Amino acid sequence: MGQGLSCRTREEQGLFSAVQLGDLEIVEAILKRDSSLINHSTVYDRNSLLHIAAANGQIEILSLLLDRSVKPDVLNRHKQTPLMLAAMHGKISCVKKLIEADANILMFDSLNGRTCLHYAAYYGHSDCLELILSAARDSHVSASWGYSRFVNIRDSKGATPLHLAARQRQSQCVHILLDNGALVCASTGGYGFPGSTALHLAARSGSLDCIRELLAWGADRLQRDASGRIPYTVALRHRHGACAALLNPSSAEPLVWPSPLKFISELNDDAKALLEQALMEANREREKAILKGTLYSMPSPSTSDFGIDDDISEASETDLCCICFDQVCTMEVQECGHRMCAQCTLALCCHNKPNPATSSSCVPLCPFCRSDIIKLVVAKVKTENDIDSDINSSKPRKSYKSWNLSEGSSSFKSLSAVGSFGKMGRGSGRIAAENELLDKPLSLDT
Numbered sequence: 095m096g097q098g099l100s101c102r103t104r105e106e107q108g109l110f111s112a113v114q115l116g117d118l119e120i121v122e123a124i125l126k127r128d129s130s131l132i133n134h135s136t137v138y139d140r141n142s143l144l145h146i147a148a149a150n151g152q153i154e155i156l157s158l159l160l161d162r163s164v165k166p167d168v169l170n171r172h173k174q175t176p177l178m179l180a181a182m183h184g185k186i187s188c189v190k191k192l193i194e195a196d197a198n199i200l201m202f203d204s205l206n207g208r209t210c211l212h213y214a215a216y217y218g219h220s221d222c223l224e225l226i227l228s229a230a231r232d233s234h235v236s237a238s239w240g241y242s243r244f245v246n247i248r249d250s251k252g253a254t255p256l257h258l259a260a261r262q263r264q265s266q267c268v269h270i271l272l273d274n275g276a277l278v279c280a281s282t283g284g285y286g287f288p289g290s291t292a293l294h295l296a297a298r299s300g301s302l303d304c305i306r307e308l309l310a311w312g313a314d315r316l317q318r319d320a321s322g323r324i325p326y327t328v329a330l331r332h333r334h335g336a337c338a339a340l341l342n343p344s345s346a347e348p349l350v351w352p353s354p355l356k357f358i359s360e361l362n363d364d365a366k367a368l369l370e371q372a373l374m375e376a377n378r379e380r381e382k383a384i385l386k387g388t389l390y391s392m393p394s395p396s397t398s399d400f401g402i403d404d405d406i407s408e409a410s411e412t413d414l415c416c417i418c419f420d421q422v423c424t425m426e427v428q429e430c431g432h433r434m435c436a437q438c439t440l441a442l443c444c445h446n447k448p449n450p451a452t453s454s455s456c457v458p459l460c461p462f463c464r465s466d467i468i469k470l471v472v473a474k475v476k477t478e479n480d481i482d483s484d485i486n487s488s489k490p491r492k493s494y495k496s497w498n499l500s501e502g503s504s505s506f507k508s509l510s511a512v513g514s515f516g517k518m519g520r521g522s523g524r525i526a527a528e529n530e531l532l533d534k535p536l537s538l539d540t
């Protein structure tokens with residue numbers, strides 16, 4: 095008997111490591127010899143084969159187990175599901191497969207009462223985060239729970255996914271969550287530092303990118319935590335000087351994304367990416383002014399490899415925005431068809447945002463003809479490159495897709511990802527380019 099048991103234990107160990115390493119043949123062979131092993135779990139953490147496959151991104155084995163009717167929501171010792179482990183380790187294919195197999199996205203672990211959305215946000219796996227959010231949008235969760243409630247779901251300490259992402263310096267996740275309706279001013283009322291907002295937590299972790307995102311979505315610099323501290327004080331206390339400079343209530347206010355406007359919430363991906371980029375650039379210019387002369391003024395960029403600069407410099411005079419005479423027209427107002435640059439569009443929207451508190455109706459009108467703005471789209475632009483290459487053809491004009499903006503908000507993400515101090519101010523547009531020149535130290539002359 096004892097011999098039989100130890101033999102079986104060895105078989106079990108072999109199975110666990112084969113699942114971990116993704117050795118499909120061995121897994122199949124062992125399960126063929128003893129099919130009951132499929133429901134075994136590890137001794138201490140009680141991880142099932144499905145947990146092990148999910149955490150290690152072994153998609154083939156995960157699929158095999160699901161095909162053999164292993165339940166997708168099997169729990170380990172900490173009531174974690176395989177989906178939570180896949181989200182924690184950023185195993186996107188396993189997250190996808192588990193969701194397709196109807197894994198429940200609304201399960202809570204027993205460690206901190208966290209969901210798979212918390213895990214994806216905490217560990218910064220923005221692709222998994224987006225997948226879970228889109229599953230929530232299409233599933234019974236949004237019908238029964240409400241999508242916005244799911245996005246703002248709290249763990250046992252009161253932390254929403256946004257709090258965790260800000261605390262862990264995961265700016266891409268912060269962006270995605272805000273874009274999906276995360277409440278920017280929600281406070282934890284429990285998480286480590288009671289009553290902290292995401293801005294407090296970003297100040298604590300010293301993440302400029304997260305602070306930039308949160309401020310652009312209207313985070314309040316004056317909100318106090320349970321100890322009465324504003325985010326500025328928190329940043330100072332943790333010696334994050336540059337963060338503190340931006341959070342200082344006496345610093346210039348950043349532009350805030352005009353989300354209450356109907357035509358802004360209905361923007362297509364390309365138009366949204368352009369406007370978001372313009373917003374981040376405008377705010378970076380503000381940051382430069384704020385940080386100038388402080389210890390934290392940024393080093394001048396050593397290179398400028400944004401292809402976008404080239405495109406703009408080649409644009410013909412006729413494409414210039416008739417409001418600022420500085421930038422290229424990238425946005426088109428519909429239905430009148432008037433054009434202006436993204437910066438001017440943004441300025442128009444940010445200064446005419448309806449105030450939800452007073453329900454005033456000062457919705458912006460087209461600055462040229464005063465007609466209602468029904469929709470904003472990306473204006474199609476002809477560059478000299480196009481003229482050269484299309485000289486004998488009547489092809490349709492190139493749209494701003496040629497500006498690497500075709501992937502929707504991903505370009506915004508990549509911009510914010512490189513938005514560290516060393517690389518700041520490298521965006522598109524003449525203003526940015528000129529400032530770069532001005533900021534270059536004289537020693538570059540050599």
Ligand SMILES: [Zn+2]
Nearest residue numbers: 415418435438
């Ligand atoms: Zn303009």
Ligand SMILES: [Zn+2]
Nearest residue numbers: 430432460463
């Ligand atoms: Zn018009």
